[in-house]
Amino acid sequence: MEFYKNYLVFTSDYKKKFHFLSIENVKDNWTFDIDWSFVLNPKKPKMFLESNNEEIENKADLEAEKESEEIINNFTLSENKELLAFTSSDKSLFLCKIDNDKTVTILSRRVFMRASSILRFSCCGKYLFLADKTGDTFVYSCDDEGDEYLSSGKWIFGHISQILDLQIAPDFSCIVTSDRDEKIRVTNYPDTHEIEAFCLGHKEFVSSLTFLKKDNIMMSASGDKTLRTWDYRKGKELQKIEFPFVPITIYSSSIREGFGLIAMSSDDNKIYIYEYKFESSEYINLSCIGENLYPNEFDFNIHDNKVFVKYLKNEHLQIDIFDMDNKLFQPFCNVSETFKDDVEGKIFKPFDVSLLFKKKYDNVKPFINRKRARIESQIRK
């Protein structure tokens, strides 16, 4: 969920179209219908040393894919709100320009190789970073000088694990990525071959990262039932906050001098809102909304001091405004009702977060037992 001027930008249950909804008037809304026949640049992103981009071999298959089954996976808006980028399930990356007259023009459609997990713009919307489920991160230029925005992607760095979140530091000096192992990697930008630090200490997957708008402090959410704050440039843990549940997605925003707002979804299917005091690192639970929410389908954003949360409850997408004074969630829009997309397709089901936990598989103990038995029998002889 993002903002374009006074409009909330989001996808509905089917993830087929973008909706723009005025925050002042629910009746004022418009839709961006995607032209799925837009020509794809089939050149694969550059891996490692390759000097030429290979074309995808099964290009014919790709085009033959049923249009009706393609859905929007990730999307993001540039800082200046002029560009909209999204990835779709057919592994193409769309770059679009939002015009003032409520139209969106597709600029390019480029291919990527593996299921995407995260998409982010760099500062000024000059580059797009795309992290995929196998752990690789690619950069795509969005520069309109010299048709760069049409060119294929380029590999920049990777994890030996699934990347779960990617955030760009507020001062744009580094890219922070977290993975299904317990790692948070702080990579220098633009010198992406240099690792500034690892933020280590989590004991399970790190699903979400957010920057507290204060010097060099980042917060992470992990399957080990903790939120931690870090001096991320030094890889130093500052604070550990423990919960009786697993925090899944976190967002933060500064609300007034010295205070931040932290919104978090959890595996007990609730959304929690906290106030965070920078000076003392204290946090206060402001409110909680819950039962049957999908922790994976949770969105949060602030515009003009209005706090918006989007969540999926009992198969209904809902947007609420969180009232800071009364600490209450007030219904703003029932997305499922208001935007019954005129499309065929299935309602999107978020994946099950419990799959991120690793199965324990001990292959040491059986060997040690056999060895002990062998040695004992040798002694007996």
Place this chain on the structure above:
Amino acid sequence: MDTEKASEVRLPQKRYYRQRAHSNPISDHSFNYPAHPNELIDGTAENHESWNELYPNIGDRKCEFADLGCGYGGFLISLGETFPDKISIGMEIRVKVSNYVQDRIEALRALNPGKYNNVACVRTNSMKYLTNYFHKGQLSKMFFLYPDPHFKKSKHKWRIINPSLLSEYAYVLRKGGLLYTVTDVNDLHQWMTQHLSNHLSFERLTLEEEKADILYDKLLNRSEEAQKVERNHGEKFLAIFKRV
């Protein structure tokens, strides 16, 4: 080993520890590893020895040499003999093979009191957990001897020298530290040297500098793999890169 203490100390026999040469570095096999390198110093790592437990008289010294995929440990032990004051660690992913090296070191220590206290082996997946063991710039030498070639193009990502991991190796190596590679597969040698040369944090030593390295002959002859290649009259390819 506990039960073996009852009998006289003997070096372990390799035939009880044989295991196929390949392992999937991406899979979710269970490993015990420290959540943070500090846990090895203060002894708080769950189900994992601290540096003090691995090396009986480590004192204030830090582990500086790492042999990644140390196999049966032939080179690791020779490394410890060459640098008696330096602490060296071998990392091996295969259960039986790493246990062999541990038993071998324990037997060597028992047979040669006061010696071999500067070498140890841990079972771990160094491709995933290397940075859980070492702080930034802690290592001065890293060894990649006869790594699994993973011939198929789709498996190239599994190679232990790849551009993603080179940045991690540059992170744990101090400036001026050395990274050694040896293989008997020419294609892999080309791949490793090409990627290392292309990485902005590494620079290859000149041929003269490589030959002058005190470990040059040992690298080509002292590991089990090297001896196997020797017996088969195969070729061996070595490269040394400096962290810049």
